[in-house]
Amino acid sequence: MKKKKEHHEEHVDETWLIPYADMLTLLLALFIVMFAMSKVDSQKLQRLSAEFNVIFSGGSSVMSEGGTDTTAAVQSQAANSGTSTEKSNTQKEEDTMNGLKQSLESEIESKGYADKVKVELNKEGLEISIQDAVLFNSGDAQVLQNVNPLLLEISKMVHGLDNEIKVVGHTDNVPISTSKFRSNWDLSAMRAINVMNFMVSSGGVGTNKISIQAYGEYRPKYSNDTAEGRAKNRRVEIFIIRKYAQTAETNGTTTENK
Structure with missing residues (x-):
């Protein structure tokens, strides 16, 4: 087979x-x-x-x-690095503003304006509050020549900063109506504009980082029931705006001069 x-x-x-x-x-x-x-x-x-x-x-x-997990570790380290950078920038800005505050206070005192010009470091930034009697004649918005050196020094100190600068005009609650100004709003706005123009033209502050606001009588800091309160409410404020929000660490170092 x-x-x-x-x-x-x-x-x-x-x-x-x-x-x-x-x-x-x-x-x-x-x-x-x-x-x-x-x-x-x-x-x-x-x-x-x-x-x-x-x-x-x-x-x-x-x-x-x-x-x-390697990816998770990389992402975590990147996040921590970003947080550290932000804290570093915030602290640097806080140190700069504290140094500027001290310099401004020395300059203001040397010019004899310590009772009418106050510098305060707060959450928004560095605030320079100037009573109107220092800058203007009563009911007028033209910057007085004799205070130009003070405004010039302030401008020189802040013009190199990379922060936004805001000039804010305020008045008391006494009504005004003249050929120049129809209301306290007009007066506060023109005062802020003239201070801004001086800081730009004479102080070298960049036009791209300065602006104005005008509140008239509607943002008083003091009572308008007394002559002293009204005098303090008639003011121009110059704000150096923070670029970085305050943290718990920097908040403890903030000082103010009331």
């Missing part, structure tokens, strides 16, 4: 799995690099390098072992 032909089963060639697995490993490494490129510094890059060494050596990476 003829022997039956033996049937040999054919096996599928699986050698393609090896280069396929290598390709997936390389793709994983590429995606990690692309994701982290914009966020890593030298220390983070070293950590990623160590991670790749584990992957390419055939070991288990920390991402697959339930350890610290």
Whole structure:
């Protein structure tokens, strides 16, 4: 009898799995690099390098072992770095404003205006409050020539700052209606404009970072029931606006001169 032909089963060639697995490993490494490129510094890059060494050596990476996730660590460090920078900027600005406050107070005292010009460092920024008797004649908005040196020194001290500057005009509640000014709003606005123009034209303050506001009688700081209160309410305020919000650390260093 003829022997039956033996049937040999054919096996599928699986050698393609090896280069396929290598390709997936390389793709994983590429995606990690692309994701982290914009966020890593030298220390983070070293950590990623160590991670790749584990992957390419055939070991288990920390991402697959339930350890610290590399991506999460990178994101956390980036966030902490941003917070530290913000705190640093805030503290630098606070130190600058405190130094400026001291310089202004010395200049104001040397010019003999300590009782009518006050400097205060608050949440909004540095506020220089000047009573109208220092700057203007009664009912007028033209800056007096004899106070130009004070305004000039203030302008020189603040013009180099990168902060916005706001000039704000205020009056008391005594009505005014003249050929020049129809109301206290008009008077407070023109006073603020003239102070701003002086700071720009003579003090070198940039036009792109200074502005004015006018409140007339509607933002009093003191009672208008007394002559002293009304005199203090007639004022022009020069604000150096903060660029960085105060933190708990800087808030404790804020001082004011009332």
